[in-house]
Amino acid sequence: MKKKLLILLFFTAYFVQGQESNVVLPQFENCKNLNPAATKECFYQQIQQLVFDNFKVPDLVARNNYKGIVNVLFEVDTVGVFKVQYVDAIYPELTVETKRVFSMLPKVKPALQNGKPAFVKYNLKIAIPLKNPQVEFQAKYESKVDSIKINREKVLTEFDSIVSKKFDNPIYKSALNIPFTHSYYAQFDSAINQVGSNNHTGSKPLTYNEVNAYYDFKAVNGKLMKNADSWLEKKLWNEHFFQFQGEDYWIIINPLLDVRVGAASGTVSSTFNNTRGLQVQAGLGDNLVLTTTVFESQGRFADYYNQYSNSIKPSGGNPAIIPGIGIAKEFKTDAYDFPSADANITYSPSKKINLQLGYGRNFIGDGYRSLLLGDAASPYPYFKINTTFWKIKYTNTYMWLKDVREEVTQERTYATKFMANHYLSWNVTKRWNLGFFESVVWANSNDRGFDANFINPIIFYRTVEFTSSARSGNAVLGLTTKYKFNNQVNFYGQFILDEFSLGDVKAQDQSWKNKYGYQLGLKYYNAFKIPNLLLQLEYNNIRPYVYSHSDPLTNYGHNNQSIGHAWGGNTRELIAAARYHKGRYFADAKVTYGIRGLDFNTATDSLNYGGNIYRDYDENRALDTGVKIGQGNKTSIVIADLQAGYLVNPSTNLKLFANYMYRRFDPKTETDLVKQSTTSWFTVGIRSDIFNWYFDY
DSSP states (O other), X not given: OOBOOOEEEEEEEEESSSOGGGEEOOBOGXXXXXXXXXXXXXXXXXXXXXXXXXXXBOHHHHHTTOOEEEEEEEEEOTTSOEEEEEEEOSSHHHHHHHHHHHHTSOOOBOEEETTEEEOEEEEEEEEEOOSSOOBOOEEEEEOSSOEEEEEOOOOOOTTTTOOOBOOOOGGGGSOOBOOOOHHHHHHHXXXXXXXXXXXXXXXXXXXXXHHHTTSOHHHHXXXXXXXXXXXXXXXXXXXXXXXXXXSSEEEEEEEEEEEEEEEETTOSSOEEEEEEEEEEEEEETTTEEEEEEEEEEEEEOOHHHHHHHHHTOOTTSOOEEETTTEEEEEETTTEEEXXXXXXXXXXXXXXXXXXXXXXXXXXXXXSSSOSSSOSOSOOEEEEEEEEEETTEEEEEEEEEEEEOOGGGOBTTBOEEEEEEEXXXXXXXXXXXXXXXXXXXXXXXXXXXXXXXXXXXXXSOHHHHHHHHHGGGEEEEEEEEEEEESSSSEEEEEEEEEEEOOHHHHHHTSOOTTOEEEEEEEEEETTGGGOTTEEEEEEEEEEOTTXXXXXXXXXXXXXXXXXXXXXXXXXXXXXXXXXXXXXXTEEEEEEEEEEEEEEOOOSSSOOOBOSOOTTSOTTSSBSOSSSOOTTOSEEEEEEEEEEEEEEEEETTTTEEEEEEEEEEEEEESSOOSSOOOEEEEEEEEEEEEOOSOOOOOO
């Protein structure tokens, strides 16, 4: 009868060269990527397991009920092969069996001494027989100076048994949001807008698994990889700073930078931005992913931007709100300190439903601007439900917003208001998409809180807003469309209806009540047969008093910024943009021409001309009929923005860049708050490009 009955009682290793501190033990295949202590423990355990699994006590030895020790002296040579040098056993059969077992051991990675292959000798004592195998190792390292004896007790192996897989960028197949920047999305915009695709590009940010079906992130980034040998080179040029992938989870950690310096005409001091951040992204199982990002920033900008930031400052003495970022405090005497953060946790109970709880920004549409829900305002808490089936994607977003004006601040606490919206995207044909948008904003009047009337994801907000009191809520309707002429040319558009009076439309007297706006746009992919060249033309037209309300608290704003178009109402704008990338090089160009109708805000003219969304449209309204875009202090704006750079790391979207902006702001009448200005602003820097930061005000 043959039995697997043995225990490894003593295990002594003799290193032929050097001392213990200079030697790395041999490694079995599944002992890689462990720390030195764990590598040593793993090696001993693997020897134990392999000998135990394969050693068969000879029948003669078993019949005689032999109890004794088999001494084995063996080595692992410089190529990782096990070689028995001597066996001391009372039965020749035990010697034969011992040599047979060791001949079966797999080749391992050899020991290293000072980085070079070395051979090591081991003494193994096998006690026969014992039914319940237990392991007690004694490691002894001999050198020219001394030998070290280590008595080992049985230890748990849970920590060392954690599986580490080769990191293969599982983020690209996950439901994590792709950081929304126009420059980054332009790289795959053509792929997801092919004729016949049944996707939905109007609700952003998009998720990786939505886009990866049409654009292979791994393959594209693989072509950009540099030959890198050292850890530092890999992290700089190709990889995430920390990346780990286990059996059913993964984690990514990256430091973030946005460091830029520049000079702007009319600005006394140089401009700068110094942002340091940290981003953590993770996936737990197949259904749960999360990301969190925190930024700490200081900056000084061109004068026009500083003045605009100061003009929207919050109640309470802080000097400014940095548009798209948040409340800033004073830094030194002429700069700002503005921390910020965003986060998102996504749970997908099925392929058709995606639930997101986050703190950040959202965007509706296919253009550079959105009239319905833009991303130029500060981040905010939100809960989003995405439901996708057939030719439909239905998005519900519930948002918690702030009004930081002094008029509504109580006990140093800013006023809270809420927004809920529905967006239904329908692929009518393989070329034509229609989207239906509905939104309502309400305040916490009478401790109303988050009104349960608006939680229902399929209810019509306009009806609920009316039954809940039209004066306490502000409902907005919208329509989006996109038509794919072919795989190169797409048309897109939006329509927003903030208030509507059929009688005034029939009267054709341009009533102030006809608060609407529209967007028309065109994209030309791989323009003129130049790969990766995207040309875009967009026209935005927004009538006066759009986004405003009878109660400014329930306007279409957050943190003194518009949630729709960044310029607010009473605006007309034409944008022409070009984006190009080849390998790691990129270039963007954008020209904007716009008209804004601003208020005069003087002692002789304090009328509301419909451009300031934080004014009551019933108070001091300039006109009831004959209302036109540009009324009031008509101001023309010209902005030319050119940028070129080099993508340092595709995994983190870290870019070196140079940027030049020309801006001319020309009001019909100069006032204390509205001045004519011409700005040339040049900037160079390095940044992790993970959100849109708009400077075109």
